[in-house]
Amino acid sequence: MKKQTEINPVEFAKWFRELPEKEKRKGSQIEALRAEEDWENFSELFRKGVCSICNKPLKTFSVSNPCLHWLLKPKGFKKNHFKYLMENFRYFRISAYARWVAAIDGPIRNINDLKDEHSGNKIFDFTARYKHITWSYSCSDTDFKGHSTSRNSDFPHYHMQMYVNKMPFIKYNDFHIPFHNEDLCDLELLINNSDIVKHSYGRGDGMEAIFSNEDALNFIIDKSTPTTDAEAAFHMSTIVMAPEGGTISGDEIHEAFEEAKATGRTMASVLRERLKDANIRTIVSPGEGVPEAMPRSGRNKDRARDDEI
Incomplete structure (x- = not known):
């Protein structure tokens, strides 16, 4: 040595x-x-x-x-x-x-x-x-x-x-x-x-570099391409709430869905762009493509890591 x-x-x-x-x-x-x-x-x-x-x-x-x-x-x-x-x-x-x-x-x-x-x-x-x-x-x-x-x-x-x-x-x-x-x-x-x-x-660098950085998470939401691949790196779910005293029509949500589908963008990205006054919360979790943690303790693994944006 x-x-x-x-x-x-x-x-x-x-x-x-x-x-x-x-x-x-x-x-x-x-x-x-x-x-x-x-x-x-x-x-x-x-x-x-x-x-x-x-x-x-x-x-x-x-x-x-x-x-x-x-x-x-x-x-x-x-x-x-x-x-x-x-x-x-x-x-x-x-x-x-x-x-x-x-x-x-x-x-x-x-x-x-x-x-x-x-x-x-x-x-x-x-x-x-x-x-x-x-x-x-x-x-x-x-x-x-x-x-x-x-x-x-x-x-x-x-x-x-x-x-x-x-x-x-x-x-x-x-x-x-x-x-x-x-x-x-x-x-x-x-x-x-x-x-x-x-x-x-x-x-x-690995997944922690993304989940510990809000700017990186926002980049993932805005720039990711949806996939049905079981080996995807991220899972996203989005909750949309109308602004106080306002409403959001089903047509608006449907139009956002169609735009996301046509442009290959995430639903969260399109919703944040189209419904600027709404309260939009996107939960990002590790996808199935991320290897399971293999701790020495042998405890059961929990993939419930969520970061809200």
């Missing part, structure tokens, strides 16, 4: 808070452009069947050359080989790879990181899906602190689960995956300075 340059998170946070806003914005823009370039390179090579990390075909496997494309389970990759990925790649790279691969097959939709669907106090907890493979990552408060009563897990760690064709390949309790020093620095920055430090996976 390459030696990492250690950064003091307290000193970095102090320096960053004192940085002029102009410099902060400039730095964010540079990082965003770099991430977009990385995504373009990654996705282009991936679609050609080539790994952007090792530049070898995605189907190749060699114990002497650990690579994140092993997460695609090439022939020869066994559960015990995962320890080589643990040693050579830090959490943020491993999780980013799973998210980006999932985004290849369905941006946002294939990454369930909704906080309301994951129980307990978690540092992170999400599930990503690519075709027949599903990865889940989880770290609770106690995982991050280390379990003092256990010699096998008395250090900051996280858990990972991998299903192939809906069958377990790696289970949560198979590994206590230690964080690398750089991970610990980044996580402490995110936990203790959430007002100024944000983490984005760029094209690998």
Whole structure:
């Protein structure tokens, strides 16, 4: 494993808070452009069947050359080989790879990181899906602190689960995956300075990025195209109430329905445009195409996450 340059998170946070806003914005823009370039390179090579990390075909496997494309389970990759990925790649790279691969097959939709669907106090907890493979990552408060009563897990760690064709390949309790020093620095920055430090996976962002942002939800309502596909990312239901002292005729609702049907827009979008004085409430929920959360607690999953607009 390459030696990492250690950064003091307290000193970095102090320096960053004192940085002029102009410099902060400039730095964010540079990082965003770099991430977009990385995504373009990654996705282009991936679609050609080539790994952007090792530049070898995605189907190749060699114990002497650990690579994140092993997460695609090439022939020869066994559960015990995962320890080589643990040693050579830090959490943020491993999780980013799973998210980006999932985004290849369905941006946002294939990454369930909704906080309301994951129980307990978690540092992170999400599930990503690519075709027949599903990865889940989880770290609770106690995982991050280390379990003092256990010699096998008395250090900051996280858990990972991998299903192939809906069958377990790696289970949560198979590994206590230690964080690398750089991970610990980044996580402490995110936990203790959430007002100024944000983490984005760029094209690998998931459903939480939508449901935690009202502007993003409004964009989904206005720009989505209705579908009967069972793999839809969102479900919407809209309630329309006449303004105080006013009425809404059935003809107006029917005309809005016909316009939505003819233009391929959502009913909510058309109603908000045509009935500006009405009280319109649209409830957005995760669709059937979003992978179910796979929490370590094993509790029943609840898809009743609604955001009203």
